[in-house]
Amino acid sequence: SAATDDNFRAYDLATGKVLWNVRIPAGGQATPMTYLDSQGEQVVLLVAGGHGSIGTKAGDYVLAYKLRK
Numbered sequence: 001s002a003a004t005d006d007n008f009r010a011y012d013l014a015t016g017k018v019l020w021n022v023r024i025p026a027g028g029q030a031t032p033m034t035y036l037d038s039q040g041e042q043v044v045l046l047v048a049g050g051h052g053s054i055g056t057k058a059g060d061y062v063l064a065y066k067l068r069k
Contacts, residue, residue: 003028003029004027004029004054004056005027006023006024006025006026006027006028006029006048006056006057007021007022007023007024007058007061008021008022008024008028008032008046008048008065009021009022010044013020022065024046024048024061025042025048025057025059025061026048026049026050026056026057026058026059026060026061026064027048027049027050027051027054027056027058027059028046028047028048028056028063029049029050029056030046030047030048030049030052031056032044032045032046033045033046037066041066041069042066042067043064043065043066043067044064044065044067045062045063045064046062046063046064047061047062047063048061048062048063049061057062
């Protein structure tokens with residue numbers, strides 16, 4: 001997130017390789033949040049609201065993705 005397009009990505013910090021990439025319904029120019037759910041599984045949450053000055057689509061989405069173990 002926080003990119004200048006409508007994609008949400010996960011990177012391998014050691015190599016820089018993109019591990020996961022998904023198209024989101026509006027610009028994700030926000031800082032994602034991560035937490036453990038009641039089952040102990042990691043969830044990543046992102047608000048996709050867009051940003052007019054960089055041209056991404058506006059929206060009012062809250063997206064959550066559960067990470068695989």
